[in-house]
Amino acid sequence: MEIRVTSRQGKPRQVQRVDGTLSDQKFVQTESWVVVEHATCERVDFSGRKFDPLAVGPARFMECNFSRAAFRHSTLGDLGRGDGQALYRDCRFDRADMRALPHIGNARFERCSFRGTRMEGWRADRAEFIDCVFSGRMYDCRFAGRPWTDEAGATGRDHNEFHGNDFREAELDAVMFVYGIDLDAQLLPExxxxxxxxxxxxxxxxxxxxxxxxxxxxxxxxxxxxxxxxxxxxxxxxxxxxxxxxxxxxxxxxxxxxxxxxxxxxxxx
Amino acid sequence: MMLGMLSVVPGLGEIAAAADMALYIYQGDYTNAALAATMFVPGGAVLALGAGAKGLRELSTFARAGAKDLGAAVEGSRVLRGLDRAGQTVHEVVSAAKAKVSGWVRGGEKAASDLADVDQWRVSGSVPESGRTISSGYTQAQLRGIVGEEAQGVADRGLGRIDSQITSAQWGAVGKERWRIWQYRGSIVHEETLAALQHRLGRDFVTYSSNNGIDFTFGGIHQIELTAAGSVGRHTRAPRSIPIDQIATYSWVK
Structure with a gap:
């Protein structure tokens, strides 16, 4: 028998886990694959980081800076394990590349800014947005007033809070607002x-x-x-x-x- | 596929893993064969990683030595299964296995480069740290079965359910090029499957892959491509040339 030796695997990928509390520091990234669970990040500077992917579970991000970060294949909240919502409060995603993260996951964004953020193909079916600011081109994004893809009830709620968001400076290119989003409660481009x-x-x-x-x-x-x-x-x-x-x-x-x-x-x- | 199905049945996992290892040896993939061998012992992979690359290297060396035939490989796996599981180190596993399979034929040269990768797993330490990577005891065949199972679960919801997730922009594109509907349906199955896999296995274990363009990576090591059953040929042929045992499939329910 002829034996053919081949390597079918690429180099093993490593996971950098973040848990506990981080505050007032620049995030030191050692791997492209970063998992954040059961963590509280306060005033952490993630700017310019390249995630492939960033996978976020239950976690809190307060006044964190994700400006110019790149999120490849990432999920910013739980996809269905039911272990809690990710909270982003007063965080900046300005000029971040957020094109390749279809499912946002179970996340809540409060007073976050997405100025000049590259947003494409978002399926924010389980995400809540309150008083956020958006500008620049948003293409093929879907926002939902209830977590309609959450058939297992993992989010534990029947509606997504979605109000006070300012889209006036955004180009809403094929953007969808579905499942009960109140357009009057948003600031939309004229x-x-x-x-x-x-x-x-x-x-x-x-x-x-x-x-x-x-x-x-x-x-x-x-x-x-x-x-x-x-x-x-x-x-x-x-x-x-x-x-x-x-x-x-x-x-x-x-x-x-x-x-x-x-x-x-x-x-x- | 069959091995993968066996692997998820309690009690049959080891048999499937043994067959898995034999299949790897048969195909000349000795690194994976070595990994599959560690699955016979609970925590074997942890021991392997804990004992260091040397343990895996030795285990891989015996695998690299090759098997005269599939039967010899399975015979070798019986030895591994018969060991006292609690206290065995990988070195003991290796010794027992080497004794049994010392007559196996020699393998090729390229496996040495595979082992360099094995070294990296240990050096980084991230595998045991995560607690859910290779030490979870999954083999490539098991993961292939799990991916296929979860994807089929998504597809079984029916095209109506899947189509409800197609967006306005996508319908607009379908209006111009109708074949795109299958592209979008496939994407939705992939996205939903990822969610199901993360739910089942953990977000630190499975991710969309960016290595070699293969869909999912497990534990940073295993890679599985997912496709509809009718599209396997497109993946196995050049230029992609993905080995068949790295492809999980699902069937559309119409």
Whole structure:
């Protein structure tokens, strides 16, 4: 028998664990994979650190600075173990690279700043935001008024606090507010690019019924697919739908997206 | 897959681990074979790490010596299983194993570089520190089974449930390129599987991997790629060329 010797593993990765109390210091990072559990960090400077990943469990971060940090594959709160929420109070994430952390986890952000933060693909279904400030481009992010993906009840609550957040200087590129977020309780950008549509369920149902009557099968299927952009179940729990009109441009079939946008806007006229 | 399933059944784990080790030897992966061997003894990996790289090196040396056939490897594993579990050190395990398998054929040269990695585990000390890494006793086959099991649990919720997580921007992209829906569905299965794995194994044990582009890393060492059952070929062929025993699969429920 011929024996072939190969190494299939890369170099072993190490974990740097943080627990206990850290205060008034610059974080000394020894590994890219950092796990923070049962820790209290006060005025700790994490700025410029590169995490791959940062995995946070129950922990408290008070006045910590994460500016210009990079969070790759990270989770800022528990993903379902049910061992408690992570609290970030008066923390700065300014100009941080937070693109590659889809699930934020069970976390609460109070008076935190996300100025110029690169935010992309956030699924903040179990996260709470209170009096936070956002600026810069936010792309394909979803904020939720209740922890709807928490089927096991690990968060122990039935709604996410979400109010007082200032998005006026942010570009909300395909950003979703779902499952009961009160848009009146936020400061939102004023631009012709965005629309707030009341009674979203009624509008979507009416437009869907109308599209379903289109005789051309391809057009009908394409239309229903486009409608899926606002047919998220989370919108059914919204009093108002936050609509990024730019989503309804540059479709495969010229003019179709614009037509559906007009139908949505005029559905209740 | 079968080994992985066996491994999670109480009492069958050692048999699966033995077979796992034999499979590694058969495939010429002696470092993993050595690791699998340490799983026969509760805390064996801890002992191995505690005893230092030397213990693992010796264990790997016997593995590297190779096996004439699969049967010989399994025979070797019986010796390991028969040892007194409580007080054995890895060195004793190695000695017993070496005595039994002294006639095994010689292996290749490249394993020496594998052992350099083994040294690093000990030097850093992070593995025993975390308490949940390799010392948890999982083998590659077990982890592959667990990943597949958790991913299937996500997929079993149905496409409707998965599609409810697709965002507006993603639906917009699907409207332009319909194949993307499977890309997004796959991403959701991966993300949900990660959550399930962290719940089950600990956030200091499992993470998305950035090494070699393989999806999950366990204990900083094991790597498992996750894909739909119909896409395995795309992963095993060049340029990715991921070994089949590093791939966990799930099937869509339509």
């Amino acid at each position: 631009s012709d690019r965005y629309r707030r549509l009341d009674r979203p369920t009624e509008r979507v149902d009416r437009v869907r019924a109308e599209i379903a009557r289109w005789p051309d099968r391809d057009l009908r299927e394409s239309g229903l697919l486009i409608l899926r952009m606002v047919d998220h179940p989370g919108y059914r729990e919204q009093r108002e739908l936050w609509l990024d009109r730019r989503l309804f441009t540059d479709g495969q079939i010229p003019g179709l997206r614009e037509r559906i946008l007009a139908m949505l806007e005029q559905a209740l006229n």
